[in-house]
Amino acid sequence: MISVKNLSKNYGDTEALKSVSLEVSEGELFGLIGPDGAGKSTLFKIMVSLLLPDSGEASINGYDPVTQYRDVRQRIGYMPGKFSLYQDLSVEENLSFFASIFDTTIEENYDLVKDIYVQIEPFRKRRAGALSGGMKQKLALCCALIHKPEVLFLDEPTTGVDPVSRKEFWQMLKRLRAKGISVIVSTPYMDEAELCDRVALIKDGKILRVDTPAKIVESFSGDMLFAKNLRMYPLLKALRAYPEARSVFSFGERIHFVFKEQHSGEGKLAAYLAEAGLGDTELSEGKPGIEDCFMALSEG
């Protein structure tokens, strides 16, 4: 089990973590979801024993990353946000290198990485620096796994990766979970939250909520609409100026519009938009997702 209690970390005047607490059970696929600068990497670095907290404590399967960092490092795999491999070494050499630091060999733990490694094996002589983004990510995952860790920490593994590779990557994570490995993964992509057993929503160094994605979505209250127009910016401006608007933000190709508790409905809103010269706006029923809960929680 992983437990983090009241962790705080400042960089000068920046409060990167403000008394963060959470628990992750064995074999769980746990997501840390939040935008850039939320504090995800800082929290990871403390858990994997690469950074000292200012206050609070953590325990990784019973070991303290501050005082027992050697035990922690033996038991974890860590894939940092930035590409961590040796660019001038080949695929094969990178993997052998990571195995050798942990006193093991590729052969010894091949079973664990096999599913992933077969996909990059045709390029085993290629320099890591010359691989595509998706392949680099697979190699980095193999390297983080080659010593058979109990817990895997993946810091934004899918950032900048194409949608097909992202999907494949999540399938791999589910297979690792099935092998009993706990996986903690951070992502700025709200749609990936649904792929986790539980998630922590984090913003400005604070945890907003920890729960299953379904429970988080269920707890959303408010009437919502999706709005779409080729002229998105004027639409956003007009919706934000609407007196009955509680929250308005654009997400992907449409705008998520949430009414205040007391409101006069879609008809009146459509009339208001028509008057603003935006009568061609497409309004449809809005089904809240994690991103809406995130916005609602961060607006407090």
Ligand SMILES: Nc1ncnc2c1ncn2[C@@H]1O[C@H](COP(=O)(O)OP(=O)(O)OP(=O)(O)O)[C@@H](O)[C@H]1O
């Ligand atoms: N070494 C550092 N020195 C000063 N400030 C830092 C340092 N590392 C992070 N920060 C700041 O601390 C805050 C949290 O950063 P952190 O990297 O943990 O967030 P993140 O959620 O991982 O976001 P990102 O995806 O942008 O890395 C940010 O405001 C960031 O600018």
